[in-house]
Amino acid sequence: MKEIIVDTVDKKYSVYIDNNINKFHTLFEKNRIKISEKIFIVTDRLVYELYKDIIEHIKSENNCKIFCIAQGEKEKNIYTIQNLYDFLLENDANKNSTIIAFGGGTVGDLAGFVASTYMGGIKLVNVPTTLLSQVDSCIGGKVRFNYGNVKDLIGNFYNPIFVYVCTRFLKTLSNKEFKNGLGEVVKYGVIGDVELLNFINLNYKYILERENDKLGHIVKECLRIKSEVLFGECRNKGLTNVLDFGHIIAYGIEMSSKFTVSYGEAVGLGMLVSIKLSQNKFNIPLDTYGKVESILKKLSMPVKYKVDNYSSFMYAINHDKKNNDKLKFVLLEDNERCKAKVEVSEEEIKMALKESINRG
Ligand code: NAD
Numbered sequence: 337m338k339e340i341i342v343d344t345v346d347k348k349y350s351v352y353i354d355n356n357i358n359k360f361h362t363l364f365e366k367n368r369i370k371i372s373e374k375i376f377i378v379t380d381r382l383v384y385e386l387y388k389d390i391i392e393h394i395k396s397e398n399n400c401k402i403f404c405i406a407q408g409e410k411e412k413n414i415y416t417i418q419n420l421y422d423f424l425l426e427n428d429a430n431k432n433s434t435i436i437a438f439g440g441g442t443v444g445d446l447a448g449f450v451a452s453t454y455m456g457g458i459k460l461v462n463v464p465t466t467l468l469s470q471v472d473s474c475i476g477g478k479v480r481f482n483y484g485n486v487k488d489l490i491g492n493f494y495n496p497i498f499v500y501v502c503t504r505f506l507k508t509l510s511n512k513e514f515k516n517g518l519g520e521v522v523k524y525g526v527i528g529d530v531e532l533l534n535f536i537n538l539n540y541k542y543i544l545e546r547e548n549d550k551l552g553h554i555v556k557e558c559l560r561i562k563s564e565v566l567f568g569e570c571r572n573k574g575l576t577n578v579l580d581f582g583h584i585i586a587y588g589i590e591m592s593s594k595f596t597v598s599y600g601e602a603v604g605l606g607m608l609v610s611i612k613l614s615q616n617k618f619n620i621p622l623d624t625y626g627k628v629e630s631i632l633k634k635l636s637m638p639v640k641y642k643v644d645n646y647s648s649f650m651y652a653i654n655h656d657k658k659n660n661d662k663l664k665f666v667l668l669e670d671n672e673r674c675k676a677k678v679e680v681s682e683e684e685i686k687m688a689l690k691e692s693i694n695r696g
Pocket of ligand 1 (some may be wrong): 380381382383385407408409412439440441442443446465466467468469472473474475476477478479480488504506507508509513516582
């Protein structure tokens with residue numbers, strides 16, 4: 337079992353990474369969770385069906401209740417939050433209770449928000465089951481839900497007591513959901529570590545076969561990079577939004593394609609446009625684009641996309657909540673560093689699109 341420590345300045349917690357869930361139970365006492373206290377597992381229906389044995393086994397060994405939500409983004413709303421509060425109240429959850437978020441980023445955001453607010457905050461354990469949640473959302477503390485058609489409008493910051501990543505869960509993930517995570521994995525390589533990019537380049541076949549050891553390495557590296565960006569030097573320099581590399585363009589692509597391009601695919605395409613913008617503005621090495629494009633291809637991710645609906649694309653970009661008035665992007669300054677909040681014009685975006693993913 338691998339372990340990394342996330343040091344958030346005011347709180348440290350461990351992320352355990354393994355290819356099975358056998359040691360999960362042994363980590364409760366170690367992390368100050370008394371198994372005699374009430375535990376609430378929050379999961380979604382699909383994850384429950386797939387991992388009923390494991391979830392019911394955890395339940396049988398603890399003073400535990402299970403709350404299942406329907407799956408998908410549409411459940412990330414105030415009604416689900418309210419139902420979860422009611423469930424906790426009916427089952428006498430108290431200050432010593434623990435919520436285990438057992439699922440993807442949707443479950444993590446919902447259960448995390450409820451844990452952060454119920455009685456002013458109760459203990460939270462994350463057991464992420466999608467690639468996106470394992471490499472990204474299980475740390476960092478963002479817990480949010482959608483409100484009034486605005487994504488992630490209501491939110492909080494709340495850290496888990498510990499995180500347990502079991503890479504075996506990824507075997508049952510659909511290809512679409514797996515690719516959603518791969519987009520972020522490549523992003524961590526681009527913004528954080530050329531070694532990670534080289535690793536993906538060499539091991540793409542095993543990654544696509546979802547080989548446990550390779551996935552374990554990837555998860556560890558992505559979380560290490562995210563943790564360094566959030567709580568290391570980048571935080572002091574106000575550069576934590578380098579984590580959004582490629583995301584603004586990705587949002588435009590998702591919207592203009594009416595979501596036929598999935599999130600992970602859009603992140604890959606968004607990165608290519610952002611690398612081209614970086615080349616045009618900062619003269620970064622010319623081989624960066626080709627290297628990332630070739631890795632995305634190896635991972636069966638798209639590298640071309642024609643923006644037909646340009647006005648919807650620009651509307652989405654202009655209304656991204658990370659952009660206030662002027663268009664500001666995270667770009668690469670050189671191979672080792674990212675520069676956040678670089679002003680770009682619409683013309684420059686158009687040009688970069690033409691020279692990258694729109695190329696004939
Ligand atoms: P998800 O949680 O909606 O899960 C996607 C689908 O995969 C669901 O149908 C789910 O039932 C299924 N699934 C989950 N685990 C599975 C498994 N092991 N095998 C088979 N199917 C499985 O999707 P996601 O991509 O994990 O998360 C997306 C959400 O995460 C979004 O709402 C996004 O806003 C949020 N997010 C949050 C952060 C953060 O820092 N808090 C970061 C990135 C994304």
